[in-house]
Amino acid sequence: MKKIFIYYSLSGNGDTVSNYLKRVGFNSYSIFTYEPLPKNKILSIIVGGFKASINYKDKIEEFGIDLNKYDKIIIGSPIWNSKLSSPINSLLDKIDLTSKNVTFVLYSGSGKENKATELLKRKYNAEVINLKEPKSNNDELIKLDNL
Numbered sequence: 001m002k003k004i005f006i007y008y009s010l011s012g013n014g015d016t017v018s019n020y021l022k023r024v025g026f027n028s029y030s031i032f033t034y035e036p037l038p039k040n041k042i043l044s045i046i047v048g049g050f051k052a053s054i055n056y057k058d059k060i061e062e063f064g065i066d067l068n069k070y071d072k073i074i075i076g077s078p079i080w081n082s083k084l085s086s087p088i089n090s091l092l093d094k095i096d097l098t099s100k101n102v103t104f105v106l107y108s109g110s111g112k113e114n115k116a117t118e119l120l121k122r123k124y125n126a127e128v129i130n131l132k133e134p135k136s137n138n139d140e141l142i143k144l145d146n147l
Contacts (some may be wrong), residue, residue: 001071001072002027002069002070002071002072002105003017003021003025003026003027003070003071003072004008004026004027004028004029004065004067004070004071004072004073004074004147005017005018005026005028005029005074005075005076005105005139006028006031006065006074006075006076006091007030007031007074007075007076007077007088007105008030008076008077008078008085008087008088008091009030009034009076009078009094010032010037010048010078010085010129011063011078011135011137012046012135013078013107013127013131013133013134013135014030014077014078014107014139015030015135016105016134016135016138017105017107017131017134017141017144018030019069019077020134020141021074021144021147022107024147026074027070027092029059029063029065030092031061031063031087031088031091032056032060032061032087033058033060033061033087033090034059034060034061035040035058038070041114041131045080045101046095047079048078048080048081048085049081050084051086051136052080052081052082052083052084052085053080053081053083053090054085055061055083056076056086056118057086057087057089057090057093058086058087058089058090058092059090060090060091061086061088063091063094063095067095067096067097067100068129071101071103072101072103073097073102073103074102074103074105074147075088075091075092075102075103075104075105075106076104076105076106076107077104077105077106077107077116078106078107078108079107079108079113079116081115082114082115082116083115084106084116084119084120085107085111094123097124097126098127098137101126102124102126102127103126103127103129103147104120104124104126104127104129105129105131105144106128106129106130106131107130107131107133107141108130108133109128109132113130116128117130131143144146
């Protein structure tokens with residue numbers, strides 16, 4: 001079975017998930033934006049949270065992966081202001097997930113993101129796994145063991 005993890009990471013949580021999934025056979029692809037968030041942590045939280053709250057779509061680098069080659073697609077996103085990150089909004093706008101085996105992995109400070117979870121389940125009929133800061137809580141990663 002061919003599997004891929006496509007994700008955005010600002011603080012390293014997505015990279016932590018990626019490294020974990022690579023060990024169990026996943027390919028990995030990180031999303032990059034043309035205009036990064038401010039380097040100041042407080043400003044990046046404010047700007048990122050605002051963008052997420054209005055469902056903003058950042059300009060991202062070209063996504064050239066043929067998803068038809070994969071049996072399992074995992075999409076990872078930080079949660080900002082109870083919503084998906086703006087780079088992942090852009091990705092979802094560019095790809096067709098119809099009839100795909102998709103799971104979303106969301107990483108946040110609380111580990112509980114009901115708004116984003118409900119939206120993804122409704123829109124994509126997908127499984128959603130919520131992780132609480134996997135970079136600093138490695139025990140959260142065991143939630144990924146059945147992927």
